[in-house]
Amino acid sequence: MKITTKINLLTTVWMLCILILINFVVYISFMKTTINMEEDTLFQKAGDIVNEINTKQSQSEIEDYLSEHSYIRIIEPRNKIVHEVTNDKILSKKIKGKYTKIKQAKTYLISEEHGEEQVLVVRVPINNGNQFKGSLEIGERLQGLETRKEILRAILIFCTIIAALLSLLGGRWLANMIMRPISNMIKTMEEIEKSGVPKTITIQNKAKDELQTLVKTFNRMIDRIQINMDKQKQFISDASHELKTPLTVIKSYANLLRRRGLENKDLADEAIKAIHSEATRIQKMTDTFLDLATLEKVNVLEIKEVNLVSLCKNILKQFKDVYRREITLHSDGFPIMISADELKIKQVIIILLDNAMKYSKDKIDVFLEKNQQHAIIRVKDYGIGIPEGEINNIFERFYRVDKARSRETGGSGLGLHIAKGIIKLHKGEINIKSKEGEGTEVVLFLPILE
Numbered sequence: 070m071k072i073t074t075k076i077n078l079l080t081t082v083w084m085l086c087i088l089i090l091i092n093f094v095v096y097i098s099f100m101k102t103t104i105n106m107e108e109d110t111l112f113q114k115a116g117d118i119v120n121e122i123n124t125k126q127s128q129s130e131i132e133d134y135l136s137e138h139s140y141i142r143i144i145e146p147r148n149k150i151v152h153e154v155t156n157d158k159i160l161s162k163k164i165k166g167k168y169t170k171i172k173q174a175k176t177y178l179i180s181e182e183h184g185e186e187q188v189l190v191v192r193v194p195i196n197n198g199n200q201f202k203g204s205l206e207i208g209e210r211l212q213g214l215e216t217r218k219e220i221l222r223a224i225l226i227f228c229t230i231i232a233a234l235l236s237l238l239g240g241r242w243l244a245n246m247i248m249r250p251i252s253n254m255i256k257t258m259e260e261i262e263k264s265g266v267p268k269t270i271t272i273q274n275k276a277k278d279e280l281q282t283l284v285k286t287f288n289r290m291i292d293r294i295q296i297n298m299d300k301q302k303q304f305i306s307d308a309s310h311e312l313k314t315p316l317t318v319i320k321s322y323a324n325l326l327r328r329r330g331l332e333n334k335d336l337a338d339e340a341i342k343a344i345h346s347e348a349t350r351i352q353k354m355t356d357t358f359l360d361l362a363t364l365e366k367v368n369v370l371e372i373k374e375v376n377l378v379s380l381c382k383n384i385l386k387q388f389k390d391v392y393r394r395e396i397t398l399h400s401d402g403f404p405i406m407i408s409a410d411e412l413k414i415k416q417v418i419i420i421l422l423d424n425a426m427k428y429s430k431d432k433i434d435v436f437l438e439k440n441q442q443h444a445i446i447r448v449k450d451y452g453i454g455i456p457e458g459e460i461n462n463i464f465e466r467f468y469r470v471d472k473a474r475s476r477e478t479g480g481s482g483l484g485l486h487i488a489k490g491i492i493k494l495h496k497g498e499i500n501i502k503s504k505e506g507e508g509t510e511v512v513l514f515l516p517i518l519e
């Protein structure tokens with residue numbers, strides 16, 4: 070069943086229930102007040118008759134008080150009817166006379182050919198000194214009430230039908246109003262499914278309601294998907310562009326070798342060296358691509374307790390052995406414990422040291438400190454530095470300050486991007502301070518283990 074039909078049916082059924090309840094209350098209170106009013110008039114009449122009997126000491130004129138379909142009786146104790154006038158024999162036969170000492174009113178239901186009919190009977194005591202002791206009883210068919218009841222019933226039924234129809238129409242309007250943005254969304258989703266192109270929904274209603282929030286959230290999600298798709302496209306085009314250059318170099322040197330390389334030993338040497346170095350670059354690059362891809366996945370960290378001091382000592386030793394550069398570790402020697410993915414943190418430090426070595430010729434200093442919340446690693450070089458306007462850009466994928474220079478140094482512009490991603494996964498922070506011509510200091514903050 071469609072939601073619109075469901076909403077429609079439910080509202081109508083609910084409306085009908087409410088109406089039936091209201092009708093019931095109206096009907097009951099109408100009956101009650103009408104019977105009360107009839108009672109009052111009959112008591113009034115009984116009072117008048119009793120007065121007359123008392124003053125005139127005669128019961129002969131009570132006939133004047135008869136109204137349509139009624140009877141009047143005077144009854145002595147032990148229910149003995151001493152006088153009765155009536156213009157409805159059937160009625161007076163069906164209702165038995167009853168003596169009473171107190172004022173009372175009662176309704177009876179008597180069966181008639183066309184159904185049941187209500188009869189109102191009032192009884193009042195007659196008391197004129199010691200002369201006579203008895204009670205007066207007046208019975209009257211509530212015929213007016215029957216017709217009014219019928220009219221009321223017809224009106225109520227008519228109103229209920231009209232209200233049900235209106236509620237059906239209103240429900241349909243309401244359901245359509247609610248469903249319109251949802252239908253729009255379904256349409257857009259189907260279009261997206263068919264074409265594969267993310268598309269946002271145009272917001273039609275100005276009201277700031279849940280449906281608008283739904284549409285806005287959907288649009289935000291689509292925007293995010295769009296941005297990610299754009300990023301992916303950008304990445305693929307950047308990556309293939311990056312790969313193209315070394316491949317072209319390799320291809321041209323290979324061609325050269327094929328044509329005349331083997332005759333000329335120097336040329337062959339140069340070609341092989343170039344091919345080797347470019348191939349190494351491609352290899353490094355593909356490794357970083359893989360790193361990037363794993364970074365985009367969530368929960369890739371293998372967290373354990375890591376002592377930063379010994380980790381840095383090991384890395385620095387390797388670097389000093391391989392590159393023969395002056396790299397100094399400054400720390401108070403006390404272990405600094407963090408919970409982190411050791412390999413990833415090692416990768417970050419290597420990225421920073423690699424940069425420091427590539428972009429400086431002088432010594433390199435590594436400082437290890439901690440404050441109350443963070444372990445702080447500072448990698449400082451005294452090299453070419455980064456122009457002030459570029460500091461914000463260098464974390465972008467494939468961004469290099471000076472493309473020509475970086476080509477020489479063999480970078481692909483991914484190192485800092487990857488480093489930042491890893492630090493972010495560890496809920497840490499990476500900051501860069503640099504002055505062109507004077508040097509660069511990269512500062513890492515990593516949450517410390519208590």
Ligand SMILES: Nc1ncnc2c1ncn2[C@@H]1O[C@H](COP(=O)(O)OP(=O)(O)OP(=O)(O)O)[C@@H](O)[C@H]1O
Nearest residue numbers: 424425428454463469470480481482483484485509
């Ligand atoms: N210590 C530094 N001194 C001077 N410039 C730096 C330093 N570190 C980074 N840069 C600049 O920032 C750019 C981006 O650095 P990043 O490490 O991301 O890439 P890369 O070193 O060029 O290549 P990769 O690290 O991927 O091999 C570098 O190209 C360089 O211009």
Ligand SMILES: [Mg+2]
Nearest residue numbers: 424480484485
């Ligand atoms: Mg680098």
